[in-house]
Amino acid sequence: MIKSVLVANRGEIACRIFRTCRELGIATVAVYSDADADALHVREADAAVRLPGATPAETYLRADLVVRAALAAGADAVHPGYGFLSENEEFARAVTGAGLVWIGPPPAAIAAMASKTRAKELLGVAPLAAADVTEDDLPVLVKAAAGGGGRGMRVVRELAALEGELSAASAEALSAFGDGEVFVEPYVENGRHVEVQILADTHGTVWTLGTRDCSLQRRHQKVVEEAPAPGLPAALVDELYARSAAAAKAVGYVGAGTVEFLVAGGRAHFLEMNTRLQVEHPVTEEIYGVDLVALQIAVAEGGPLPAETPVPRGHAIEARLYAEDPAGAWTPQTGLLHTLDLPTGPGLRVDTGYASGDTVGVHYDAMLAKIVAHAPTRAAAARALAHALERARLHGPATNRDLLVASLRHPGFTDPDQLGTGFYEQHLAALTEPPAGEAQAAVAAALAEAARGTSRFGGGWRNVRSQDEVKVYGAHEVRYRPTRDGGYEVTSPAGIHAVAVSPDRVRLDVDGVVRDFEVARHGATAYVGRHRLTAAPRFPDPREQTAPGSLLAPMPGTVVRVAEGLAVGDPVEAGQPLLWLEAMKMEHRVLAPASGTLTALHAAPGRQVEVGALLAVVQPAVEQPAVPTEGVPSEAQEEDPA
Template sequence: MITSVLVANRGEIACRVFRTCREWGIRTVAVHSDADENALHARVADTAVRLPGAAPAETYLRGDLIVKAAVAAGADAVHPGYGFLSENADFARAVLDAGLVWIGPPPEAIEAMASKTRAKKLMGISSLREVTEGDLPVLVKAAAGGGGRGMRIVRRLAELDAALEGARAEAASAFGDGEVFLEPYVENGRHVEVQILADTHGTVWALGTRDCSLQRRHQKVIEEAPAPGLSEELTEELHTLSVRAARAVDYVGAGTVEFLVAGDKAHFLEMNTRLQVEHPVTEAVFGLDLVAEQIRIAEGRTLAQDPPRARGHAIEARLYAEDPASDWTPQTGTLHRLTMPGVRLDTGYEDGDEIGVHYDPMLAKAVAHAPTRAEAIRRLAGALERAAIHGPLTNRDLLVRSLRHKEFTTAAMDTGFYDRHLPDLTAAAPDPHAPLAAALADARSRSRFGGWRNVPSQPQTKRYGMAGEEHEARYHHTRGGGLAADGVRVVHADAGVVVLEVDGVQRRFEVARYGDDQVYVNTTTLTALPRFPDPTTQHAPGSLLAPMPGTVVRIAEGLAVGAAVEAGEPLLWLEAMKMEHKVTAPATGVLSALHAAPGQQVEPGMLLAVVQPA
């Protein structure tokens, strides 16, 4: 019987596994990098072990250190989570060789399926060898790992070499394995997968389907179960293929078989020999705890002959600290507050935690379950819309608009959804009354009714940055100690709540302030601006600033001062949060300065280059 589990992972999935372990009375052991010393997963575990020596991005890839940590902490089992070493057969063997229980599939099954190239051979599918114009578009994919890392779409032969180079580098950084391969890219397909669960006694469950078509950078954003709109025949075919894949490698534990569905035809993509990020939607529909099932199976217990029946519909949305309107640029900083009542929230953060640059920017997964798909959509969109998310910029607005988009509500979406709709989904729609609410709350907290002046022609003014633009709020104190603004009746104002009546309709604004400049009004983020801007912070037109902290991976080939560049042309690449991010020319013109160099560490706002506009 398992009594103590070390999770060879971090963040949300480590906290998720610990939650089940606590419910089962199993002691928990966390491992952490120096950067994660105060991370939530390290704080909530019964025991935490520092992994010494390695750089933060490499720490969780050091299987030797993790096995030593498990032995030192007295753990008798290891759960790999997802990502990092979760599909590494050598790590699984090292765990078993140390006399520990491996809560996952046999190393031989991982070896057969974790490499996408070997998995395709096993399923009788061959990868592309040489690419011609007639093969385009093609997809470059990492042979190991997933999550969209090491993946590139190539639509022109001239782009192939650069795509291969970038994919290899990204895959090596994320998984310790730079092998990549090519396969045809199916336009406008749906990403559909089947959750499987297999015990050591020959029973294999196919637990319905999931649709994961809404993706950015080939990484899933919104997932749901069951996949809507599939025929019974296609669903049965997917189940049959998935069970067959599991039996072919004597699979044990939880796994996922992924397909690209175009019409009524299914194309095998890969088998993930681990728990998936989106496993909660299957849990909700089938009333299961998949982590608990993994532990039961690792202890040798038998699954029932038939799986439980599916009930209702579940949808999951991944909340990321990123700016979708700026090429999904990851964001860092303090997460002051995160609350989302009414739905399941799986997260690796608590209020006050720092979102760093070393790891994936996912803050949480929000999951809604309801009797019907329409009700699940409404419940999840409403919870996201009302959530208090105070901290770096997130994709919250994008998620809400995606869930309410007609193409999604009618289940007509595919993997090209964001390619078609991103501009509309990220169009700024700031609340015009948010700056006034922020100013009134600030005035209340500072003045405590002491700010009235007998100069009615001179209102108080405050400036705020909102959605990339500057806004001015104007108000004045009244003789009775109240606050007033032109065209709006101030019904109530204190430091945390402002109620305004606009055109006869009362609206409530909840206001929170952190530090001297960050203000959150309902779902709107504001930056309080100084009365007199600092001229030293201004940059010349055409300045290219670092959008995030990271490392300069490479400079565009042949780029040098004096070169002519086009607006949007890639100039350099940064690595941050385990992915490469393209930094492009802000204008068409001539490169007049280049301050970046490969290997250089940069901080947000650092001047990288200057393009003298044409």
């Protein structure tokens, strides 16, 4: 019987595994980097061991340090979670070689499926030879043979670009996984990403625990997942089950794993097998009424699975809440989480590695939480999840919350026939429009600011008529004046009247409809319901003005490389990549904002930069619209290639 488990991971997944261990009466051990010294998973563990350093390469990817930590803390088993070393054959061997129980599949099974090319060959699916790709094969996908999370992936639509994309993908894969092998496969436009959860014991039983649809993705990483995958023909589901079970048996699989497919035109194309727990495993747990972590532990202890799989019930949908700006090239966000209040209740589940007062740093994945809704039907689950996200109080870095709410209500999601991996490419502009009521929220923020330090309903003002006070929140200019009765009169926007005002709550009459607005303020930012509004400074600091063509760091991070041969004085084209900045395990291309001449270059590989730091200056040849910085995955904690 396992008595103590070290989780070789961090954040949300470590907290989730600890929860099951506590329920089973198993002691828990955390490992942590210097950047995670005060993290929630450290606070929740019975014991914790420091891994000196901050980057994944220094800490969570050091198999020797993790095994040493387990032995020092007296753990008798190791659970790898997902990402980091979870699919590392040598780590699994090091754990068992140290006399510890490995809560995962046999190292040989990991090795068989670790390379996507070898996995395809094992299952009779041959990748394309890069040298044989023709115009007729386009578009194709260049993909890293090892790892996941979208790193080392490139869509190629022009044959002339193939060689360059092969080199770029290989370099990125080598940096992220220590393996630069890449391969080419046909790229299926807007197919559905469907996967099968498997669980196998040491006695020959293999469960196929239903399907999941994970088609809503950005940067080849999943955003919304659900179980079961809706609208699939029964015959296709049976085929997916059969192929998944065969894959598990072919490699002598033991434990939890996932077999992934791309479904298009009624056909299922094998993608890969993930030899670990998936981020999206909660949706399967909810509909089958099982605890996959508890079953992993039971299997690792040698216990048998029941011969019959559980019976599913209802539908479950999971949304990944990220600190990121979807409208700004999905740029990750950092900073203090003043408030993280996520609704719970019947049919709702929250898995998170953060709490109010924690800081979202630059070193690890930007996922704040996973929110799951389980209901009798898909429509009911989507409605409950959207409503729960709306009610969340998120005061801190910008998040993708509004995108998630809009996604769950969009016809492209509510109609299963329209599901596909191109969802965000097709609908992002509409999904990132500000939610309704922003003007009212701006009024509430302005009046709450005016009421700070006064009586509850705005007392303390002179009993004379005054000029309008003006506050600007984003695109909204709010004009108001105090009234003789101690209240406020809103003169702009039209149709809004203040009924009652205090520093943290404002009641407005909007064209005859009365609504209450809760207001929280942290610095220049006000949080009003779902709205995050930053006040424009009354007197802008002239030092913050930048010259046209300036490229500023969108976040704290590290310059990982500069375009080869780039030098001051060189001509550049609008949209040309000039340098790459890595932050929160995402690699961001910094692009020339306009065609012109590079007049300054302050970036060098290895340089640490703060948000807003001047990286380079391009003197525009003519005035042109700015080109946004783009983000592509780098070395992420998350495991998903799609």
